[in-house]
Each structure stands twice: as structure tokens, then as C-alpha cells.
Amino acid sequence: MKAVRFAEYGGPEVLELTDVAEPHPGPGQVRVAVRAAGVNPHDWRVREGQFRRIKPIELPAGVGQDAAGVVDEIGEGVEGVEVGDQVMGRGSSTYAEFAVLNSWARLPDGLSFAEAAGYPSVVETALRVLRMVGVQPGQTLLVSGAAGGVGSAVLQIARDRGIAVIGTAGAANQEYVRGLGAVATTYGEGWVERVRQLGRVDAALDLNGAGVVRGLLELTGDPDKVVTIADLEASMLGIRFAGVGGSMPAALAEAVDLIARGKLHIPVAQSYSLADASAAHADSRAGHTRGRRVLLV
Incomplete structure (x- = not known):
């Protein structure tokens, strides 16, 4: 089968579409014929080697965690799913024609494979950071990087929970952020003062690692009320970094x-396409995304 892999850490150019052996599910897993794979910042951070000291991987390695597709093999002990079911979920090496998933859910009615592939990791991350930061209904949450995949999920989940949101995003995404129920303002010089003029901030999330954590700390006054998913140096300020590890079945x-x-x-x-995975990584790393980027198989 065709799959995207990399044999050394580096830039997007190290990604290659190659022929590899098909994977098969173990106990508690399913295999899907992948129709779409989600592109997450975590994917290119792994490819760049940002996590190699804390979580080394054996090279060459596959890429990707999220996928949507059609179940075609079922592992031992798996119940409640059948061959032919359309699912979305998280697994490993999902930039491929076939992938093994550890967690999955049936596609809701009307959701395309391309849309579904964009949900698993971003929704799990959104739910986890909201829980970590401890923001409550009636309070105000500041979201830096509000227009991306995780930001889009955070804004909508917060609105459903009765949490007010101020979202920072690029000038082109202001209306998009407002459309998701947030008060929008722009990045750039003076952003802290612009946010301050919008009102009290009870908690804050850094979703794009744009060097904003000091400003978020200034606005909240408490490192326990700030969480980042993108700034690996934030711990020096006492700010928590949210890696991975939440409950994917519950999130799905x-x-x-x-x-x-x-x-x-x-x-x-x-x-x-799978062949354009390097372009997808380059675009994802550049930011300014409105929603999600996906690979179609």
C-alpha cells in the first residue's frame, strides 16, 4: 500500500510517499481503508524531532494520528462495530491507504470523510485544555489562535457551555471568529491592551505558540489560569503545556x-493528496488556518 513516511528528522521535504506492508489490527483495534487523514501540528512537530528527547521514535516512521474511513478488519475483542462501518478516530500512521485505529466512532449523519478526519485530535485537545484551565460558565476565556482547528472547537464548545470567549486571530479571520460566537480582536503590537479594553479575562489558552504566553499571564495574573499547546518554553513561567493523553473515546x-x-x-x-503531504505540513506550520487541513486518499 502507499503511505507517507520519513527516514530522518527535518523539514517537509523529508516526507516521502512509499510502498509499505499493510498494517493489521491487534486486540481492541480496527483497520480502516482511509478516505481522509487529518493534518495536525503534532504531526509536523514529530517530523521535525521536537519530541525526540521525551518520546523517541524508530525511523523510518509513518505520519498522522487522525483518520476517517471504512472499517475493513476488526481486531480480537472488538464489539459494536462491523466491517463496512464508516468511522472517524485516532490511530497511527494514518497518512496511508490503510491505517489501524485505537479509538473510533461512527460518522454522524451528513458528515463527509474529509470533515470527519478533522475532528478527533482537535476535539480531544479542546476538551482537555478547557478542563485543565478550569474556566466556568459565566466566566471569560481568552483564546490566542482562535481560528485554527482547536480554536474552532474551543470556541463552539465554550459557547455551548455558557463561557464567554475573546478570540485573537489574523485580520482575515475576524468575521470567522465572530461567527463562532466570540468577541474577536487581532494579533500584533498592542494586542494585550486591545484585549484588556474588551473586559476581564478569567483564563487563557495559547493555541498557536506565537510568543504570547507572557501577555496571557499578564492578563490573567495567574499561571494556573493559562495553558498552552504550542509553546514548549512556557513552563519557565509556570504555565502548563498540554501534550497528549486525554480520553479519545470520551472525546469522540x-x-x-x-x-x-x-x-x-x-x-x-x-x-x-497523499503525494502533497509535504505541502500540507508547510501550510500547517505557516498557520493562519481557518478550520482544518486534511489529506484525501
Whole structure:
């Protein structure tokens, strides 16, 4: 089968579309014929080697965690799913024609494979950082990087929970952020004062690592009220870094519920072929995404 892999750490150019042996599910897993794979910042951070000291991997390695597709093999002990079911979920090496998933949920009615591939990791991350930062209904949350995939999910989940949101984003994404129920303002010089003029900030999330954590700390006054998913140096300020490790089955169940109730929609900003995975990584790293980027198989 065809799969995207890399044999050394480096830039997008190290990604190669190659022929590899098909994977097969172990106990508690399913295999899917991949129709679309989500492109997450975590993917290119792994490719660049940002995590190699804390979580080394054996090279050459596959790429990707999120996928949507059709179940075609079922591992031992798996119940509640059948060959032919359309699912979305998280696994490993999902930039491929076939991938093994550890967690999955059936696609909600009306959701395309391309859209579905964009949900698993971003919704799990959104739910986890909201829990970590401890923001409550009636309070105000500041979200830096509000227009991206995780930001899009955070804004909609917060709105559903009665949490007010101030979102920072590029000038081109101001209306998009407002459309998700947040008060929008721009990045750049003077952003801290612009946010301050909008009102009190009870908690804050850094979703794009644009060097904003000191400003978020200034606005909240408490490092425990700031969480980042992108700034690896934030711990020097006492700010928590949210890696991975939340409950994907629970997140997928909540995502399905939110989608079914019309409370969550994350658009596909751009789609690519497997052969264009390097371009997808370059674009993802450049930021300014409105929603999600996905690979179509």
C-alpha cells in the first residue's frame, strides 16, 4: 500500500510517499481503508524531532494520528462495530491507504470523510485544555489562535457551555471568529491592551505558540489560569503545556453529540493528496488556518 513516511528528522521535504506492508489490527483495534487523514501540528512537530528527547521514535516512521474511513478488519475483542462501518478516530500512521485505529466512532449523519478526519485530535485537545484551565460558565476565556482547528472547537464548545470567549486571530479571520460566537480582536503590537479594553479575562489558552504566553499571564495574573499547546518554553513561567493523553473515546462521543445537536462544525480549509503531504505540513506550520487541513486518499 502507499503511505507517507520519513527516514530522518527535518523539514517537509523529508516526507516521502512509499510502498509499505499493510498494517493489521491487534486486540481492541480496527483497520480502516482511509478516505481522509487529518493534518495536525503534532504531526509536523514529530517530523521535525521536537519530541525526540521525551518520546523517541524508530525511523523510518509513518505520519498522522487522525483518520476517517471504512472499517475493513476488526481486531480480537472488538464489539459494536462491523466491517463496512464508516468511522472517524485516532490511530497511527494514518497518512496511508490503510491505517489501524485505537479509538473510533461512527460518522454522524451528513458528515463527509474529509470533515470527519478533522475532528478527533482537535476535539480531544479542546476538551482537555478547557478542563485543565478550569474556566466556568459565566466566566471569560481568552483564546490566542482562535481560528485554527482547536480554536474552532474551543470556541463552539465554550459557547455551548455558557463561557464567554475573546478570540485573537489574523485580520482575515475576524468575521470567522465572530461567527463562532466570540468577541474577536487581532494579533500584533498592542494586542494585550486591545484585549484588556474588551473586559476581564478569567483564563487563557495559547493555541498557536506565537510568543504570547507572557501577555496571557499578564492578563490573567495567574499561571494556573493559562495553558498552552504550542509553546514548549512556557513552563519557565509556570504555565502548563498540554501534550497528549486525554480520553479519545470520551472525546469522540462528545464530538458526535455536539455535531448531532448542531453545536459543532469545523470546516475543511484545504485538502491535499497523499503525494502533497509535504505541502500540507508547510501550510500547517505557516498557520493562519481557518478550520482544518486534511489529506484525501
